[in-house]
Amino acid sequence: xxxxxxxxxxxxxxxxxxxxxxxxxxxxxxxxxxxxxxxxxxxxxxxxxxxxxxxxxxxxxxxxxxxxxxxxxxxxxxxxxxxxxxxxxxxxxxxxxxxxxxxxxxxxxxxxxxxxxxxxxxxxxxxxxxxxxxxxx
Amino acid sequence: xxxxxxxxxxxxxxxxxxxxxxxxxxxxxxxxxxxxxxxxxxxxxxxxxxxxxxxxxxxxxxxxxxxxxxxxxxxxxxxxxxxxxxxxxxxxxxxxxxxxxxxxxxxxxxxxxxxxxxxxxxxxxxxxxxxxxxxxxxxxxxxxxxxxxxxxxxxxxxxxxxxxxxxxxxxxxxxxxxxxxxxxxxxxxxxxxxxxxxxxxxxxxxxxxxxxxxxxxxxxxxxxxxxxxxxxxxxxxxxxxxxxxxxxxxxxxxxxxxxxxxxxxxxxxxxxxxxxxxxxxxxxxxxxxxxxxxxxxxxxxxxxxxxxxxxxxxxxxxxxxxxxxxxxxxxxxxxxxxxxxxxxxxxxxxxxxxxxxxxxxxxxxxxxxxxxxxxxxxxxxxxxxxxxxxxxxxxxxxxxxxxxxxxxxxxxxxxxxxxxxxxxxxxxxxxxxxxxxxxxxxxxxxxxxxxxxxxxxxxxxxxxxxxxxxxxxxxxxxxxxxxxxxxxxxxxxxxxxxxxxxxxxxxxxxxxxxxxxxxxxxxxxxxxxxxxxxxxxxxxxxxxxxxxxxxxxxxxxxxxxxxxxxxxxxxxxxxxxxxx
Numbered sequence: 171x172x173x174x175x176x177x178x179x180x181x182x183x184x185x186x187x188x189x190x191x192x193x194x195x196x197x198x199x200x201x202x203x204x205x206x207x208x209x210x211x212x213x214x215x216x217x218x219x220x221x222x223x224x225x226x227x228x229x230x231x232x233x234x235x236x237x238x239x240x241x242x243x244x245x246x247x248x249x250x251x252x253x254x255x256x257x258x259x260x261x262x263x264x265x266x267x268x269x270x271x272x273x274x275x276x277x278x279x280x281x282x283x284x285x286x287x288x289x290x291x292x293x294x295x296x297x298x299x300x301x302x303x304x305x306x307x
Numbered sequence: 308x309x310x311x312x313x314x315x316x317x318x319x320x321x322x323x324x325x326x327x328x329x330x331x332x333x334x335x336x337x338x339x340x341x342x343x344x345x346x347x348x349x350x351x352x353x354x355x356x357x358x359x360x361x362x363x364x365x366x367x368x369x370x371x372x373x374x375x376x377x378x379x380x381x382x383x384x385x386x387x388x389x390x391x392x393x394x395x396x397x398x399x400x401x402x403x404x405x406x407x408x409x410x411x412x413x414x415x416x417x418x419x420x421x422x423x424x425x426x427x428x429x430x431x432x433x434x435x436x437x438x439x440x441x442x443x444x445x446x447x448x449x450x451x452x453x454x455x456x457x458x459x460x461x462x463x464x465x466x467x468x469x470x471x472x473x474x475x476x477x478x479x480x481x482x483x484x485x486x487x488x489x490x491x492x493x494x495x496x497x498x499x500x501x502x503x504x505x506x507x508x509x510x511x512x513x514x515x516x517x518x519x520x521x522x523x524x525x526x527x528x529x530x531x532x533x534x535x536x537x538x539x540x541x542x543x544x545x546x547x548x549x550x551x552x553x554x555x556x557x558x559x560x561x562x563x564x565x566x567x568x569x570x571x572x573x574x575x576x577x578x579x580x581x582x583x584x585x586x587x588x589x590x591x592x593x594x595x596x597x598x599x600x601x602x603x604x605x606x607x608x609x610x611x612x613x614x615x616x617x618x619x620x621x622x623x624x625x626x627x628x629x630x631x632x633x634x635x636x637x638x639x640x641x642x643x644x645x646x647x648x649x650x651x652x653x654x655x656x657x658x659x660x661x662x663x664x665x666x667x668x669x670x671x672x673x674x675x676x677x678x679x680x681x682x683x684x685x686x687x688x689x690x691x692x693x694x695x696x697x698x699x700x701x702x703x704x705x706x707x708x709x710x711x712x713x714x715x716x717x718x719x720x721x722x723x724x725x726x727x728x729x730x731x732x733x734x735x736x737x738x739x740x741x742x743x744x745x746x747x748x749x750x751x752x753x754x755x756x757x758x759x760x761x762x763x764x765x766x767x768x769x770x771x772x773x774x775x776x777x778x779x780x781x782x783x784x785x786x787x788x789x790x791x792x793x794x795x796x797x798x799x800x801x802x803x804x805x806x807x808x809x810x811x812x813x814x815x816x817x818x819x820x821x822x823x824x825x826x827x828x829x830x831x832x833x834x835x836x837x838x839x840x841x842x843x844x845x846x847x848x849x850x851x852x853x854x855x856x857x858x859x860x861x862x863x864x865x866x867x868x869x870x871x872x873x874x875x876x877x878x879x880x881x882x883x884x885x886x887x
Contacts, residue, residue, distance in 0.1 A: 184599035186592035187405070188377070188531070195517065195524060201375045202409065202514040203594075204463060211462050215455055216401070216486045216591060217448075217620060277514055295535045295597040 172247025173301035174227030174286050175208070182296045183220040185210055189290035189299060196289045198275075198282075205275055207284035208299075225249055225271045225284035227304050233283075236266035245286065248304040252283040311335055311371070311819075314343055314413035319427065319434060321502050322361060322419030326434045338819075339413050340370035340796035341396070342833050344385040347414060349836060354843045358387040358395075358494075359476060359501035361420035367407070368414040370796040373595075374405040376527060376813050377534045378801035380593035382407060383793060388493040389501075390478040390659070390714045391733035393844040394837065395493040396754040399467075400593035400798060401485035403509070406465035410511030419502065426468075426506040428458055431513070439505035446470050446652035447483035450506060460510025468506035469496045470654030472701045476500045477712040479659035479735070483651070487591060487601050487622040491656045493734065493754060522816040530813065533804050535597050543600040543800050544590070548625040549579025551738070552633070560741045560763075560863040563633045564687050565665035566729050566856050569740045569863075573638035577628055586640055588620060593798070600800060606644035621647050629738030630661025635668065636687030649694050653701045660700065662735030663715045664693055670724045680707035726855035731755060732846070740857075741766035742864030744778045747875050750851050752786060753837050758799055760786035770864050775871055779878045787830035790837075794829065838883060848885045851876060 177183075190203035190210060198205040209223040227248030234242040234250050241257035242250045259279035264272045273282045291299040313330040320326070334343045344366040351364040365386045372379035380400045388395030407415070410429055417427070424439040442450050447470045454466050465485055472480035473496030480496030481489045490496075499505070517523050534540055542550050555561040556574035563571040575581060586604035593601075606619045621644050631637065631646040650657045668685050670676045678684050682699055685692040703709045711718045715735050719728035729736045731746065734755035739745050741763040748762025749755050757763050760782045769778050789799065795813075797805050805813075807823050814821055858867045880886045 184590050184592040184601075185594070186597045186599060187594045188597045191375070191595060195520070195527070199517045199520045200514050201517060202512075203374075203405070204409065204512055205514060209462065215451060275514075276512070293531065293597070295599070 171303045172245065172286070173288065174248045174304045175224050175284065175288065175291065176300050176302045177208075177222035177224055177298060178300065179296070179298045180220055180222055183210060183222070183298045184296055185212070185216065185220055186295065188293040188295060192289050192293035197285070197287065204273070205282055206290075207271070207273075207282050208290050209273065222299075223270045225286065226269045227286060229304065232266040232268070233263040233272060236262040238262070242283065249286045250283060252281075252285060254280055257281070314339060315411060316347065316414045316416060317412045317429065317434070318416045318418075320419040321417065321421040321425065321436070321504060324436050334413075336829070337833070338371055338794040338829065339373075340368050340794040341383045341385070341790055342794035342829065343414050344368040344383050345833055345836050345840070347416060348385040349840045351416065351418065352387055352840065352844070358389040358392060359497060361502060362418065363387045363498065364416050364418040365495065365498055365502075366414060366416055367403075368796070369404045369407045370794055371817065371819060372795045372797060372813055374408050375595070375817070376797075377531045378540075378596045378598060378804065379795055379797045380404055380596045381793075381796045381798050383796055384482070384490045384495050386493075386495055386498050387844060389476065389497045390494040391755070393732075393846040394753055394841045395495065395498075397481075397490040397492050397495055398793070398796070399482070399484040399488045399490045400596070401465065401488040402463070402594045403465040403467060403484050404796065405594040406460075406463060406509045406511065409463050409513050410509050411513040415509075417502065417504065417507075421503040424503050424505055426454065426508065427504070429507065429509040430460065431511050442505050443474065444471050447654050448486065448652060451483070451486055454506055454508055458508045458510070460508070463512075464508060464510030466506060466508045468654075469499045469504075470652055472653040472655045473497055473500040474505070475701055475703060475712070477655060477700060478714045478717075479656045479663070480654050481656045483654055487603070488593065489656075492658065492756065494656075496654050496656075518818050519816060526812050526816040530804060530809060531597065534801065539803050540598050540800060544598050546579040546583050547590075547600055547602040549582055549602065549623060549628055551579070551625040552628050553578040553580060555739060556633075558741070558767075558863045559861055560739055561633050562629060562729070562736065562738060562740050564636045565634065565669050565727060566736075566740060566860050567669075569860050571633040571636075574633065576638050577632045577640055577643060579625070579628075582623060582628070582640060586623075586644070596798065598800070604640075604644055606641055606648065608641070619644070619648055621651065623647060626738050627657045627661075630658045634661050634665050634738075635693060637690060638688065639690070642690040645690060646693060646697070649697045655697065655700065658737060659714065659735040660697060662729050663700070663711060663718070664696060666715050666719060666724060666728045667696060667711070669727050670719075670722055673724065675723045676707060680705065728854060729856060731853070732851060739763040740860065740862045742770065742862045743773065743775070743867060743872050743875055744769070744782050746853060746857055746867075746872060747779065747879060748782050748786075750853065751848050751879055753841065759789065766862075766864060773864060773871070775874045776878050779875045780882065783879065783882060787827070787834045789830075790833035791826050791830045794833065838885065842885075848876070848883075849880055
């Protein structure tokens, strides 16, 4: 079964951003962690709890349902597949994701979508992130 | 775009509220960081004007590797130090390097003086000069909270700010960077204060495509693996820098009670291991560093009966435990955390404050300063009295405190006790008493820091057979090489990872081709440039003096001989061309 990304141990996160840099490096060929599909955030400065905005691997993804051009399609096992050449840049997917997991890249006019590749988990020095079988749907 | 044809320099004038962006082709051979900052500073500093004159510039610079390679996380600040009157150089991490990269600037120059309390907001839409009147006098924590609320760029911004100590121009006030890191030493906070500059928020969304993803990924992964999977950096992540407390104590190299001793009978109680065991609640990292050396300790305090508790989470390191612990004879971890909190919030440099308090304690004991001067009575271990003195260093209620706020050297010059004022070239000592090279390194290093040239490490390697010439040469060679690392700008904790071969590969993979010889020439050139500017600002190594205390208290190398150190100084003058 296809696996999906989990950030189960965010209490252990050190905010090193290595996951974001890895995602941007591998999937976007960019140095900018802003183009990462996983976003590490504080909840009120660095004294606060750290959280991860990630694709939750929905079995029936609202982002794909919102996509009228066929760029986003449900992926077997959860989450979506993304076909950039079909994307119109309408941002309907961004608004449809209640998990705030989709950012929009102004430069390419494309959403930054997690493809559940697991690259970020290989660059997490504290074992915060993992790929797990979804166990749902 | 990494293969750079120029460095992009943002030039901000607080007086006229004008800004300029300069594309400096001539800076590219200097890479960035300290190389670029030294050059920019040399062009703008006014040797005839005082350090806190509005015309004096502050330069902030990142390097070509910043945030795109593991542990390349620092930004350098260069300024004229109000503490020493000469060269000011300080480094800080957290998110500043990443934010500068995303904002698209290699360096930022800030000069002039704002007409009212101001903070700068530097973003993709330009530079805004914003009214900071409401932030005046606020501690660094609250200042950060309000700015985070007001400014955009969440997650990728940096907020650097001063507290009351900087505003009141205490000569050893620092600049807080994103809560847990600092431009701590040499008084950048006072320079900000003199410019009525409360804070700088910087953010951006500049995206840089990777020019050669295959080579870059290969080098990145190699460095990442060495940082995460080998033992090279384990001590920084595990116990953290505070691991040095026990180690130095065992070597008779832990400055204790104003360096009356070099080991502390309570060292185990305040050791990194004890902090980790009892206080550590989490670790944090600078953006782009998988090590996570920032150790956060919990201070839980019962403020009233009936289980009434308050708590604080504070960042601790070796230098803070030395300066606000062993150096003051403090044996309780909770008291050290209270003192850390007390220096953090108004934005004082912890090392200089601790060393100043050491002098205060002894000067008071010898009757050189009175209870009227101090407003309290101090003795080693007296945390409550120290908290009061720290408050007064910021408030400066009388002449004594106005002088103490100029630093330990100034206070000892006025009140006496220079033989036990533990400063070198006007800067309060760092937390090592290893021997000759440490003393000479702190005295001659560009920023009077143990990180300039690792004199403490040269001492440890040469302790069995000390050779004044060999030790001096090793120290100077290390300072030159570190100018290269500081141009990149990597965190020096990763210096063993970033050897010459790795530096060349990392640069090559982003389109910057250099040979090993080029790196060494660059180190030499930056060293030369800094020495030249330092001389113009009044640094005179031939006139250096060393307090008696260094020779009275045995070090790792045993009891030190002043003549031996003088031989090293003469050799330093000869090999650096500093002979008067």
